[in-house]
Amino acid sequence: MFDFIKTQVIGVTTPTVDFIPTAEDLPAFCARVSNPDNQKNFDTAAGLLKYCMRVGHWSVFDMSNIVIEIEAPRDIARQVLRHSSIKFQEFSQRYAVAQNFVIREARLQDTKNRQxxxxxxxNYLQEAWKLKQEQVLNLVRENYQWALDSGIAKxxxxxxxxxxxxxxxxxANGTVRQWITYLKVRDDLGVTQKEHVDLARKIKPAIIAHFPFLEELMEK
Structure with missing residues (x-):
């Protein structure tokens, strides 16, 4: 019922020269700029990138970008927008009519950790909270549509x-480096809001599909 967050990779920096096989090989090729004799050794590309990540040679991961489509409630989207190094293009309620609404789950406040x-x-609490939200949404839909029908600007x-x-x-468009940082910060249940953790955990495999070297490292 509450699985409404969706994400997918829609763009990745792709090599335009035939001798660089994959998106993952591009940052490895760039990493060996000072070792041209070994620059086309893509058999060890994944190992090189793992090494660069372990020792903090982060500039290598600025060589490739990933564009991700995100569908999430606006309160979670606001949290994503705080990652200012990533660039965003968001649906505008100024220009288009908002049509999709969701019911959110009830959780209890942790009295020892306010985050x-x-x-x-x-179940009673969940159903009661669901009913309260439905009451609000029914009123909002009615009044929002009335405003639009009355010619009030979106x-x-x-x-x-x-x-x-x-x-x-x-x-959301960011470098591989920026997405690594995002995932490290946001895949942290107990610090990051649960819905945002869910988003991060859906983004992670989508990125790993294009940069497999990250799978082992992102599990640590």
Whole structure:
């Protein structure tokens, strides 16, 4: 019911010369700029990139970009936008009508860690919270549509839309280095909000599909 966050890689820096086989091989090729005799040794590319990551030779990972499509509630999208090194293009409620809304789960406040929330098996609480949100959304949909039908500008009508129940779409463009940093920061349940952790954990395999060397390292 609450699995509404979606993501996919829609673009990766791709070599335009025939002798660089894959997207993963491009940063390895660039890493060997000072060793031209061995620059086309792609058999050890993954090992080289793992080494660069372990010892902190981060500039290598600035040589490739990844563009990711993200679908998430606006409150989570706001958290993603805080990663200012990554560049974003987001769905605008000024120009288009918001149509997709979601119901969110109830979790309990962690009294020992204000950054954390705790899953609850209280079905009554979940159903009651669902009902409260549905009541809000029914009223919002009615009044939002009334505003649009009355000729009120979308940029004005949107002010009544609830951030946490309104879905947003964005494209996020970052270097491999920036995405590694993002995943290290956001795949941290108990520090990062649960929904954002879910997003990070969906982004991770999408990136690893294009940069397999990351799989082993990102598990640590």
């Amino acid at each position: 954390n929330s705790i899953d609850t098996e209280n 940029e004005c009508a949107r002010v009544i839309l609830p951030e946490g129940n309104t879905m947003s779409y964005m494209y």
